[in-house]
Amino acid sequence: MKLVDVKKYFPLGFRIFGAGKYVRAVDGVSLDVYSGEFLALVGESGCGKSTLGRIMAGLIKPDSGHVLYRGVDLFKSLRDRSVRHKIQAVFQNPDSSLNPRMMVFDTLSEAILAKKPGLSRREVAEEALGLLKVVGLSEDHLFKYPGELSGGEKQRVAIARALAVEPEVLIADEIVSALDVSVRAHVLNTLIDIMEKFRLTVVFITHDIGLVWALADRVAVMYLGKIVEEGPVEEVLSNPLHPYTKMLLASSPSAKLVGMRVDERFKARGEPPSPIDPPKGCRFVTRCPIADKQCHIVEPKLERIGERKVACLKV
Amino acid sequence: MEGNVELLNRLEEARRKRLLEIWEVFKSNRVALIALAIVTVTVALSIAGPHIAPRDPYDFDLSRARKPPSPEYPLGLDEMGRDILSRLIVGARYTVGISVFSVVLGASVGSLLGLISGYKGGLWDAVIQRVNDILLAFPTILLAIALVAFIGQGVHSLVVAIAISSMPIYVRLVRASVLQVVVEDYVVAAKLLGLSSWRVMLKHVLPNAISPAIVQATYHMGLAILIASALGFLGLGVPPPTPEWGAMIGSGRTYLFSSPHIVLFPGLAIAITIISFNILGDTLRDALDPRSRALLRRF
Amino acid sequence: MSRLLEVENLKVYYYLPQGVVKAVDDVSFTLDKGEILGVAGESGSGKSTLALALAGLIRPPGRIVSGRILFNGLDLTKLSEGEWRKIRGKRISLIFQDPNTYLNPVYATGFQVAEVYEAHRGGRIARYMDLVKDLFRKVKIADPERRVYSYPHQMSGGMKQRVLISMAIAEKPDLIIADEPTSALDVTIQAEIIELLRNIIKETGSTLIIISHDLALLLEIANRIMIMYAGKVVEVGNADEIARDPLHPYTRMLLETLRYERKKRLRAIPGSIPSLINPPSGCRFHPRCPARLPHCDRIEPKPLWEKGRVVACHLYGG
Numbered sequence: 001m002k003l004v005d006v007k008k009y010f011p012l013g014f015r016i017f018g019a020g021k022y023v024r025a026v027d028g029v030s031l032d033v034y035s036g037e038f039l040a041l042v043g044e045s046g047c048g049k050s051t052l053g054r055i056m057a058g059l060i061k062p063d064s065g066h067v068l069y070r071g072v073d074l075f076k077s078l079r080d081r082s083v084r085h086k087i088q089a090v091f092q093n094p095d096s097s098l099n100p101r102m103m104v105f106d107t108l109s110e111a112i113l114a115k116k117p118g119l120s121r122r123e124v125a126e127e128a129l130g131l132l133k134v135v136g137l138s139e140d141h142l143f144k145y146p147g148e149l150s151g152g153e154k155q156r157v158a159i160a161r162a163l164a165v166e167p168e169v170l171i172a173d174e175i176v177s178a179l180d181v182s183v184r185a186h187v188l189n190t191l192i193d194i195m196e197k198f199r200l201t202v203v204f205i206t207h208d209i210g211l212v213w214a215l216a217d218r219v220a221v222m223y224l225g226k227i228v229e230e231g232p233v234e235e236v237l238s239n240p241l242h243p244y245t246k247m248l249l250a251s252s253p254s255a256k257l258v259g260m261r262v263d264e265r266f267k268a269r270g271e272p273p274s275p276i277d278p279p280k281g282c283r284f285v286t287r288c289p290i291a292d293k294q295c296h297i298v299e300p301k302l303e304r305i306g307e308r309k310v311a312c313l314k315v
Numbered sequence: 316m317e318g319n320v321e322l323l324n325r326l327e328e329a330r331r332k333r334l335l336e337i338w339e340v341f342k343s344n345r346v347a348l349i350a351l352a353i354v355t356v357t358v359a360l361s362i363a364g365p366h367i368a369p370r371d372p373y374d375f376d377l378s379r380a381r382k383p384p385s386p387e388y389p390l391g392l393d394e395m396g397r398d399i400l401s402r403l404i405v406g407a408r409y410t411v412g413i414s415v416f417s418v419v420l421g422a423s424v425g426s427l428l429g430l431i432s433g434y435k436g437g438l439w440d441a442v443i444q445r446v447n448d449i450l451l452a453f454p455t456i457l458l459a460i461a462l463v464a465f466i467g468q469g470v471h472s473l474v475v476a477i478a479i480s481s482m483p484i485y486v487r488l489v490r491a492s493v494l495q496v497v498v499e500d501y502v503v504a505a506k507l508l509g510l511s512s513w514r515v516m517l518k519h520v521l522p523n524a525i526s527p528a529i530v531q532a533t534y535h536m537g538l539a540i541l542i543a544s545a546l547g548f549l550g551l552g553v554p555p556p557t558p559e560w561g562a563m564i565g566s567g568r569t570y571l572f573s574s575p576h577i578v579l580f581p582g583l584a585i586a587i588t589i590i591s592f593n594i595l596g597d598t599l600r601d602a603l604d605p606r607s608r609a610l611l612r613r614f
Numbered sequence: 615m616s617r618l619l620e621v622e623n624l625k626v627y628y629y630l631p632q633g634v635v636k637a638v639d640d641v642s643f644t645l646d647k648g649e650i651l652g653v654a655g656e657s658g659s660g661k662s663t664l665a666l667a668l669a670g671l672i673r674p675p676g677r678i679v680s681g682r683i684l685f686n687g688l689d690l691t692k693l694s695e696g697e698w699r700k701i702r703g704k705r706i707s708l709i710f711q712d713p714n715t716y717l718n719p720v721y722a723t724g725f726q727v728a729e730v731y732e733a734h735r736g737g738r739i740a741r742y743m744d745l746v747k748d749l750f751r752k753v754k755i756a757d758p759e760r761r762v763y764s765y766p767h768q769m770s771g772g773m774k775q776r777v778l779i780s781m782a783i784a785e786k787p788d789l790i791i792a793d794e795p796t797s798a799l800d801v802t803i804q805a806e807i808i809e810l811l812r813n814i815i816k817e818t819g820s821t822l823i824i825i826s827h828d829l830a831l832l833l834e835i836a837n838r839i840m841i842m843y844a845g846k847v848v849e850v851g852n853a854d855e856i857a858r859d860p861l862h863p864y865t866r867m868l869l870e871t872l873r874y875e876r877k878k879r880l881r882a883i884p885g886s887i888p889s890l891i892n893p894p895s896g897c898r899f900h901p902r903c904p905a906r907l908p909h910c911d912r913i914e915p916k917p918l919w920e921k922g923r924v925v926a927c928h929l930y931g932g
Contacts, residue, residue: 044800045771059503084509096500101522105326107501110518114508125322133900139322143329161504181827182656185871185882192879207801210830214874234876251805258874268805271770 001033001056001074001169001201006065007037008051008086012276023275025051026062027225031301033169033201040212041205041235042248043222046275053173053205054221054304057089084167085115094154104157105142108132111164131160132270134197136190152183156190162196173205188215210254213237221245224275224283231308237261242309243288265289290314326589340602350594357588360407368401370557381574391576394567395556399522399580406558406581411588413470413559414539417477422532424478425485426525432486433493433524434516443486451483454612459542463551470553477539484535485528492524499523526600537589544585560585618821619668620647620789624681624691626628626660626667629674632909633891637663639845643924644919645821646819647788650834651813652853653825655869658887659842660806665793668823669708670698686788704734707782711794712863713774717766722761723777724750730784749780754810776810783814792824797830808835830872833857841865844888844898851923863905897928905929 006029009022026048033039041049054060055067058078062093067074069087077083091097097121098107108128113119119127132141135156146154154173159305162170172191176184192215195202204216212219212233219237220230222246229242240246246266249255256262270287279285281296288295292314301310332465343346360367376587384391390399448460462476488597496502499522505515544561553559555566560581567577626638638660645651655661666672668683670690673769683690686705693701702708710716718726724746731742743762750758753776766774775795792811796804812835815822826832832839833853840850841864849862860866870881885902888894894901900910907928917926 001875044802059506083508084507087841088507089503091500093500093501097504099501099519099523103326103329105329105710110505110510111508114510121323127325129322136762142322143325145333158500158504162507165508180657180886180887182883185880189879189882209801210872210874211880212876214880247802251802253828253834254872254874257833257872267809268802271772271803302583 002066002068002071002255003029003031003033003052003056003312004066005030006052006055006062006067008048008055008060016299020084021276024225024278025275026055026261027278028065029222029225029227030065031220031227031230033203034218035201036199037169037217038121038195038202038204038215040216040219041203041222042207042212043211044207044248044272046272047222048225048275049205050173053089053171054076055205056169056203057087057171059083059086059089059179070186083266086163086167086168087169087171088162088163089171089173090155092178094151094158094178095146097158098149098154100146102145103142104132104144104146107161108142108158108164111161115165127164131164132157134194135160136186141221150183151179152187155179155187155232157167159191159194161197166198167200169201169203171203171205174207176211177206177208208254209237209248209260210258213254213258213260221248224272224278226311227302227309228312229308229310230302231306235306235308241305241308241315242312243290243314244284247287282311325360337602340449341598345599347594350591353587353591356409356459357411357591360404362408364405364408368398368404369435370398370401371406372397372402373556374398375556378499381570381577383574383576383581390580393491393563393577394523394570397556399563399577400503402563403560403580403584406560406563407584409470409553409559409586410540410543411563412541413474413477413553414536417474417539418481418532418535419438420474421478421481422528422535424477424483426521426528426607427487428482429486429489429528430493430516430521430524432514433490434497434520440490444490446485447486450479451487453480455480455538456542456545459546460549462547468551468554470557470607473543473552477542479537480542481535484531488527488531496520496524497513497519526604529603530596530600533592533599536592540589542586617644618649618686621668622629622682622684624664624683625669625679626663626672626676626755627679627892628676630891635890636845636893637890638667639893640681640844641842641845641847642681642852643655643847645789645823647821648819649838649875650815650822650824652832653823653842654827654829654832654839655842656827656887658844658890659694660845660890661842662793664842665708665791665823665825668789668791669702670695670705674704683803687785700734703730703781703787704785705787706789706791707780707785707787709778709790709792709795712798713771714766714776714798717774717779719766721910722763722765723774724764726779727762727781727784730778730781734785745784746780749784750776750816751816752783753777753780755780770803771799775799775807777785779807779810783818783820784878786789787820790822792822794826795824797826797828797860829868841868843913844893845890845927846898847917847924848899849923849925849927851921852918855923857919861920861923861930863903863929864899867904875903897926 008026011026012021012023017040029052036041041052043049055062058074060100061075107132108170109124112124113129128142129139137156176187216233219233220227223244229236229245236245239261240249243266246263247268250262250264250266251268266289273279281298282300285291285295294313298313302309302311302315341351363544374397379392380394380396382392388398393399428443459476462479463472466472466475493567500518502515507517540561541551544565546561547559548565553562563581564578570577621641621643623640624641628635628637653661669676670693672678678691697882717723724743725739727746727749728739731745732739746762747758747792750761755761755773755776796807824836830899836853838851839856841848842859843864849865867883883902888898896911896913897915900906908917912929914924915928917924918931
């Protein structure tokens with residue numbers, strides 16, 4: 001997938017003739033997603049990662065910029081169901097991921113039939129069973145309603161539903177953040193298994209750096225609607241270049257335990273500015289320990305440095 | 316393949332269990348059962364009324380007017396000497412019929428419009444909402460009067476008039492509910508499957524958004540009876556001597572203190588019916604809500 | 615090191631229609647003045663119930679069934695509500711998890727903090743506003759003069775949590791109990807808040823009990839750590855020592871789950887958290903324990919001293 005200078009602003013209050021305030025959720029993001037990779041999109045609340053995820057999934061149309069899937073404009077080809085099925089998503093809230101009035105079987109069969117409309121009831125049941133097995137659930141789960149399932153189970157069913165249409169790309173938006181810590185590992189290991197088995201490309205949206213270290217091939221760090229650093233996980237997390245990446249690592253308790261580079265000079269400070277009115281120049285100036293006069297004036301662009309890209313004037 | 320036959324059986328079983336659970340909610344609640352019984356009786360009367368009534372509800376005889384209840388006439392006679400019991404029985408089809416049909420009509424159309432308004436948004440929403448606001452601006456009874464005057468008198472126009480005047484509330488209610496449901500992840504997932512808008516609206520959004528409308532509808536049925544009676548009182552409702560319960564109260568009110576039975580019995584009938592519908596609606600809402608059922612199940 | 619808190623064989627049960635939930639089941643530990651004790655455990659471990667018990671907030675259907683909580687010699691389990699009101703907010707205070715639910719949206723934050731003073735010193739709220747401004751300064755809220763009049767919705771998550779902290783330190787309590795104080799916050803804000811807490815504790819000399827499911831976080835900030843599982847204490851000891859040499863199998867496995875490795879599956883503890891109504895017999899952890907001995911499912915291990923720590927495990931003779 002190729003995103004080129006994608007922007008999405010959400011209007012606040014009344015907008016007469018385009019005037020008025022906007023939340024700049026995604027403010028000029030260009031990103032490539034390679035087939036078969038596990039790409040992590042990491043950032044804190046308000047950075048735009050969820051919005052970007054939905055744009056990638058074809059759910060939100062960007063205000064400007066292009067999203068290309070295998071070279072073709074995604075939003076123009078979504079009417080074709082086969083394209084629509086290629087990109088699927090699972091979201092954060094397990095209580096909202098399944099229709100409470102439908103049995104697990106109904107949820108899955110709807111998805112299965114969306115892909116293969118001609119199947120007989122028996123064949124649908126067979127496939128549903130297969131899907132449940134893949135996500136680590138048993139036959140008994142077919143007959144349950146979401147109200148009878150735990151958070152982890154609901155997320156697994158959501159993943160099974162996404163798999164039913166044989167996607168190539170799976171966008172996982174904070175899929176374990178709302179689950180108990182003890183359940184997270186189980187669900188994520190399932191994700192790893194199915195990624196291997198079905199050769200999926202996974203875009204993993206998270207705020208947890210530890211998970212990025214453990215699972216991802218590449219990582220893109222977002223701040224206030226922009227990507228500030230991007231590259232292979234080994235490089236970016238053991239030798240971060242952008243001050244915000246360094247701050248993220250210095251703040252994560254798991255980072256120290258695990259071998260990521262923690263630079264105490266970049267200890268957390270300050271609060272993210274408002275996405276409605278970002279600061280002039282580099283957006284990170286308000287919290288950056290090494291910002292200088294230039295940083296207040298010029299907005300840094302993503303520049304290639306070796307295997308990765310960084311947007312910082314001081315690098 | 317054997318396993319699969321068993322699978323399909325288990326599916327049927329699970330669905331049956333679910334329906335039974337709905338029934339369980341009723342069974343566990345004695346008041347709800349009584350309400351259900353009353354509603355059933357009332358509906359039965361609406362259908363079979365004329366065949367069950369002991370006497371001719373239209374047969375009047377001024378010489379025996381306003382006789383109080385006696386073994387011969389268990390509920391007494393009205394101001395025109397007609398048997399109140401028989402009038403009540405036959406009148407059920409008018410009172411209940413009018414209220415049920417008009418509310419069902421108004422609620423259905425209103426809910427559908429609310430669904431479209433909330434789901435599609437944009438121009439659809441704007442247009443539907445503005446038309447709705449116009450309808451809402453009129454007091455319900457006034458609107459009903461205007462519509463009856465426009466369409467003409469009679470039971471059918473009464474039903475349509477009440478339906479149209481009660482519609483706006485459903486548009487509002489369902490739209491609000493839809494706006495909440497539409498952001499749930501399972502609706503997004505349905506869109507991701509490439510399902511058509513209508514499919515998503517009817518299969519995923521509507522069932523989860525309709526609950527407040529159901530409750531409102533059951534309350535509304537009581538209201539509809541009152542509106543019908545008010546119109547009848549004004550001479551715009553059912554033509555006399557139709558034994559519509561509200562009309563019976565209207566014509567008997569002169570004798571409220573001298574022969575209270577003329578007003579009392581139809582009044583009781585209306586009150587009991589309205590209360591029963593309300594209770595039924597509340598219980599139905601609870602029974603259909605998978606979340607409250609899950610709570611019950613845990614005990 | 616003077617002893618501030620002694621919890622002896624505390625049992626807190628919830629009496630529900632489905633059965634009796636043994637949320638805290640025979641828990642004992644001590645706390646010295648000036649310490650930072652981290653209480654770690656997954657959901658269902660009983661840690662939140664413990665926090666409530668220490669603050670006298672256990673309400674029906676929950677009940678303190680037996681045991682003692684000695685706070686500077688005073689047995690907290692025997693206090694009346696009136697006596698508790700003099701202690702809560704003044705000598706023992708709490709910081710909760712979600713500042714959104716714990717701040718009243720219709721009152722200015724400064725007023726809500728001032729309520730602590732009003733409750734313990736009487737008088738009108740208005741005259742404490744200067745004290746509140748000082749508090750806001752202490753918790754590093756920018757522009758405190760104005761911020762005391764801000765409403766919760768005008769503040770960010772991190773700022774709101776600072777408000778809660780200011781409420782907790784207002785009357786300079788001996789003991790502060792923080793129940794998941796940063797779980798609702800972004801990680802960089804979390805780091806700042808934890809740093810703030812650390813400094814405040816140092817300055818005021820209060821003692822802190824911090825409860826979290828994030829063991830990594832606790833290892834950073836706490837002096838001692840207490841690991842709870844299914845209502846029982848499993849291991850207590852110095853944080854660094856536990857990190858280096860965990861004794862209890864559960865502690866060991868918990869630490870393992872933190873050791874993320876590049877492109878490897880995540881380490882998980884097999885099985886799931888047991889029901890507290892019907893916990894496993896003998897040692898509660900035995901169904902999931904890789905080092906299970908034959909009698910672990912019959913006899914409950916008693917807490918013992920071992921290598922300067924308290925452990926409840928048959929491997930060490932418990």
